Amino acid sequence: MNENIPFTDLPLDLPHAGRIAHRLCRVLANRTAGSLSPGYDEAEEIAGELNELLFLVRLQNEGVEDEAESDRLRDSAATLGRRLTDTIERYRIGDDRVGQCVRNLFECLGMGREGAILSLRAGENPHSLQRPV
Numbered sequence: 001m002n003e004n005i006p007f008t009d010l011p012l013d014l015p016h017a018g019r020i021a022h023r024l025c026r027v028l029a030n031r032t033a034g035s036l037s038p039g040y041d042e043a044e045e046i047a048g049e050l051n052e053l054l055f056l057v058r059l060q061n062e063g064v065e066d067e068a069e070s071d072r073l074r075d076s077a078a079t080l081g082r083r084l085t086d087t088i089e090r091y092r093i094g095d096d097r098v099g100q101c102v103r104n105l106f107e108c109l110g111m112g113r114e115g116a117i118l119s120l121r122a123g124e125n126p127h128s129l130q131r132p133v
Helices: 012-034 040-053 053-060 068-093 096-108 112-121
Strands: none
Touching: 012 040, 012 053, 012 068, 012 096, 040 053, 053 096, 068 096, 068 112, 096 112
């Protein structure tokens, strides 16, 4: 991983990660409508799993008090985020908005450096004003 890439270092925020997972579902659904590009179905499925994983914490708008459960949710969400990025990259269906969502997801998981790298693979414009400097 590139150690010199600017990133936003935030504390774990599972409820907000859940909101971003929900946003990813909407963004991908909008891209899918009328698209003949393969890969959107797979990307939407993974985003749906991510949304389902974080649904309760998003709904309750509270973090998980049990540290082991919180770590499990974070790690599972990160695994799904990596799978989603791999799928987006493999099918070349990423764009700036999708990449921003990926970066935001990992920032909320307390993994900002990884998110800054993965977001570029998911299509975020490296010169976007939204990127950390």
